[in-house]
Structures are given as structure tokens and as C-alpha cells.
Amino acid sequence: MSARVLAGPPTAEALLRDAAQRAGRLPAVPHLAIVRVGEDPASVSYVRGKARKAGEVGLRSTVHVLPETASQAELLALIAALNTDDDVNGLLVQLPLPAHIAEAAVLHAIDPRKDVDGFHPLNVGELWAGRPSLTPCTPAGILFLLRHHAIPLSGTRAVIVGRSSLVGRPLAALLLEADATVTVAHSRTRDLGSVTRAADLLVVAVGQPGLITPDMVKPGATVIDVGINRVVDAQGKGHLVGDVHPDVAGVAGALTPVPGGVGPLTVAQLLANTVHAAELQAAGHLQSGTSSGDRGEFVR
Numbered sequence: 001m002s003a004r005v006l007a008g009p010p011t012a013e014a015l016l017r018d019a020a021q022r023a024g025r026l027p028a029v030p031h032l033a034i035v036r037v038g039e040d041p042a043s044v045s046y047v048r049g050k051a052r053k054a055g056e057v058g059l060r061s062t063v064h065v066l067p068e069t070a071s072q073a074e075l076l077a078l079i080a081a082l083n084t085d086d087d088v089n090g091l092l093v094q095l096p097l098p099a100h101i102a103e104a105a106v107l108h109a110i111d112p113r114k115d116v117d118g119f120h121p122l123n124v125g126e127l128w129a130g131r132p133s134l135t136p137c138t139p140a141g142i143l144f145l146l147r148h149h150a151i152p153l154s155g156t157r158a159v160i161v162g163r164s165s166l167v168g169r170p171l172a173a174l175l176l177e178a179d180a181t182v183t184v185a186h187s188r189t190r191d192l193g194s195v196t197r198a199a200d201l202l203v204v205a206v207g208q209p210g211l212i213t214p215d216m217v218k219p220g221a222t223v224i225d226v227g228i229n230r231v232v233d234a235q236g237k238g239h240l241v242g243d244v245h246p247d248v249a250g251v252a253g254a255l256t257p258v259p260g261g262v263g264p265l266t267v268a269q270l271l272a273n274t275v276h277a278a279e280l281q282a283a284g285h286l287q288s289g290t291s292s293g294d295r296g297e298f299v300r
């Protein structure tokens with residue numbers, strides 16, 4: 001028996017159709033600003049993909065590129081300008097940043113109402129308080145994928161491998177909100193297989209090709225592979241592979257492929273978040289608690 005394939009692109013299309021419809025009801029076309037620092041090839045490619053998809057679904061996007069050598073102050077000045085620009089609804093700074101820039105300071109500086117990545121501590125806190133607003137794209141995309149395929153969550157045992165602030169941690173909050181019983185495993189977890197074998201839903205976001213082997217998976221489980229690993233085969237050809245060994249398809253009930261699984265959902269969710277941010281702003285929603293009329297920087 002082979003696992004049902006949970007394909008990303010058709011699911012992403014459903015999410016994008018809904019976002020485009022909602023965008024059509026807004027007073028202006030939502031505008032996403034993307035900031036990239038430096039020329040990391042993966043970041044260049046991801047940012048290009050996000051801007052292209054935005055155009056395809058009829059959203060506006062602008063990409064702001066700073067050189068690898070830009071100072072933290074220069075980046076913060078750009079963020080401040082985009083925060084106060086009323087024409088910008090969504091703002092994201094592509095990660096990772098160069099080592100001389102403090103990621104936390106940058107994430108704090110983004111207006112939480114424009115924070116389409118959901119990485120600002122205010123949005124992180126709201127998520128963990130059970131009031132999700134702008135939520136991180138990969139975890140929210142995974143929830144959309146699971147719901148779209150009618151995979152039950154309430155009362156089930158979910159195991160997440162990986163505790164990153166981009167995926168593992170926010171996904172734990174969302175699955176908890178969906179009434180799953182959630183375990184977060186990581187590199188120090190003892191006997192990982194005994195933990196993952198208990199999972200009805202297994203999500204893997206580690207960045208280690210082939211980490212999850214068939215013996216680590218409960219028969220019939222849903223397996224979500226968030227890993228994006230570039231590997232070179234014996235012929236010297238490059239491939240993208242996930243964290244889940246291909247043989248897991250013989251044990252799992254459902255499985256996301258890499259590529260063509262979670263990645264396209266992440267991009268679609270980013271655009272859905274941009275529409276959501278524009279909706280909040282159009283409704284005059286003041287999530288940050290600043291005084292009415294103050295659309296300036298979030299004051300800590």
C-alpha cells in the first residue's frame with residue numbers, strides 16, 4: 001500500500017482563490033513589501049517566487065534589496081519607512097539575515113499589523129494565548145492543507161520534530177488550538193522513533209535528509225515533510241529532498257512530497273496573510289494597542 005499524496009499546488013490554488021476573492025472586496029489592491037538583505041541564492045529564489053505569485057493572483061508587491069554589507073541601522077530605517085507608508089499592507093524581511101544583524105531587533109521593528117510572517121513577539125504571544133491573528137506562513141499553510149483534505153485533528157496525537165520559531169513552535173500552537181495532543185521533539189529527544197511512532201500526525205521540520213525512516217512511522221499516519229534539502233546525486237545532479245525517507249510512503253496513510261508539498265502552501269499563505277493584514281487595516285483594527293490614528297511605529 002502506498003500513501004495518499006497530499007499535493008501542494010492544487011491546495012495552494014484553493015487558498016489563493018479565496019484570498020483573491022477577499023482582496024476584491026477591499027478598497028485597494030493589497031500591497032506586500034519584501035525586504036531582502038544580501039544575495040543568498042536560496043533567498044533570491046524564494047523572494048522571486050513570492051513576488052511572482054503575488055502578481056499572478058493580482059496583488060501588488062515591491063522587493064527592496066539592501067547589500068550584504070548594509071548596517072542594522074540602515075535596515076531598521078527601511079523598515080520604519082515601510083511601517084509608516086500607508087500604501088504598504090504587508091511587510092516581511094526575508095530570513096536568514098547576515099550575521100552582523102540581530103534578527104530579534106529586526107522582527108521587533110516590524111509593525112505587528114503588517115507582520116505577514118507572524119514573527120513579531122506580539123503576534124507570537126497572541127498565537128500562544130489562543131488568539132491567532134497574523135500567523136506564520138508554513139504552519140498556517142499546513143493547517144490549511146490538513147483541513148482541505150479533511151484530515152481530523154481534534155483528539156489526535158500530533159508529533160512535531162523540530163522546534164524552530166519559523167515552523168515547529170508556531171505549528172505546535174496551531175495544532176493545540178485545533179484540539180490535537182501535541183508533542184514537540186527535537187535533536188535532544190531520546191529514542192525519537194518511540195515518540196514519532198505514537199503519532200497520528202507527524203510533522204518533520206529539521207533539515208536532515210532521510211531522518212524519518214519507515215520503522216519510525218505508525219501505519220496509516222499522516223506525514224507532513226517540511227524539510228527542504230539540496231542534495232547532489234551520484235551523477236552530480238542537484239535535487240531537492242525532504243526530511244522523510246521515500247520508503248515511508250509504504251507505511252504512511254498520507255504524505256506530502258518535496259518539492260511540491262508544503263513549499264507552495266507557504267507562499268500561498270503569505271499572500272493570504274497579506275490580504276488578511278489589509279482587511280485588518282481597512283477595518284481600522286488596532287492590534288498593537290497604539291492610540292487611534294497612530295499608524296506609526298509600534299512603541300515598546
Ligand SMILES: Nc1nc(=O)c2c([nH]1)NC[C@@H]1CN(c3ccc(C(=O)N[C@@H](CCC(=O)O)C(=O)O)cc3)C=[N+]21
Nearest residue numbers: 046092093094095096117137259260261263264266267
Ligand atoms: N521571512 C521569511 N519568511 C519565510 O516564509 C521564509 C524565510 N524568511 N526564509 C526561508 C524560508 C523558506 N521558505 C520557503 C518558501 C517557499 C518554498 C517553495 O516554494 N518550495 C518549492 C520548491 C522551490 C525550489 O525549487 O527551490 C517546493 O517545495 O515545491 C520553500 C521554502 C520561506 N521561508
